[in-house]
Amino acid sequence: MAEEFNFKSEVKKLYSLLLFLFTLFVVGGGGLIYYVNNPDVFDFESKTETIAVAPIEEDEDRIENGIHVRTGLIDAEGLMTVVNNCTNCHSAKIVTQNRMNTERWNATIKWMQETQNLWDLGGNQEIIVNYLVANYPPKAMGRRMELTDIKWYELED
Ligand code: HEC
Structure with a gap:
């Protein structure tokens, strides 16, 4: 009887162990997958803050x-x-x-x-x-008036 009892308790232990490992696997694996997708989840220091920067408004009637x-x-x-x-x-x-x-x-x-x-x-x-x-006046038609009374100036190089 004692032996059977022992066996049962061994099975129970094994069962708990397996359950524990399974839980670990699920939680750890889930965590790992989460971590892979959100690598900065443990990065507590460099909390990034999203700051909305309003675009510099350009005067459209400049x-x-x-x-x-x-x-x-x-x-x-x-x-x-x-x-x-x-x-x-x-x-x-x-x-x-x-x-x-x-x-x-x-x-x-x-x-x-x-x-x-x-x-x-x-x-x-x-x-x-x-x-x-x-x-935007109408362009004058025909020839312009002849130039008179012009002050010529020397071009400098
Ligand atoms: C509701 C729309 C609209 C507004 C507002 C408008 N136009 Fe037009 N205008 C047109 C269309 C459409 C044409 C023809 C464009 C084409 O031929 O590609 C045109 C053509 C013209 C042409 C060329 C005409 C020609 O004989 O080829 C002139 C000049 C012109 N518009 C001046 C003006 C002026 C000045 C104003 C402001 C008072 C004005 N438009 C506002 C629609 C408009």
Whole structure:
């Protein structure tokens, strides 16, 4: 009887040992897998803090050398009215490469309103057309006037 009892207790011991090893295997293996995937889990010292750095806001209406950088338009009275109304659908280049007088600008605007969904500009239309005629006047046709009364200067090397 004593022997049988002994045997039983040996089996129990072995069983606990196996259970222990199995547990160790599962926990250790799990830990190892976790560690492999998160290698810095034990790195308590260099806790990294995520600091959100707001991007330096660039002034999108920056003027450099008298030019509105974003659109290339000349900085003059009415600039922002033109920027806000005339650069939404197409580039400002389309505006500046067309040099027109007041009537033709008004006609172009009317055409865009009738065919291209351009909105009613109200009082801004005058500001816009004045800006365009003043800063992008129609190119003079024909020959320029002959130069007279010129002061020549020596070129230096
Ligand atoms: C709602 C959209 C829209 C707005 C805003 C707009 N346009 Fe246009 N514009 C167009 C379209 C579309 C065309 C045709 C583009 C093309 O032919 O590729 C055009 C063409 C033009 C042309 C060329 C016309 C031609 O005969 O070829 C000029 C100049 C022009 N626009 C000036 C302006 C000016 C000045 C303003 C501000 C008052 C303005 N646009 C605002 C849509 C717009």
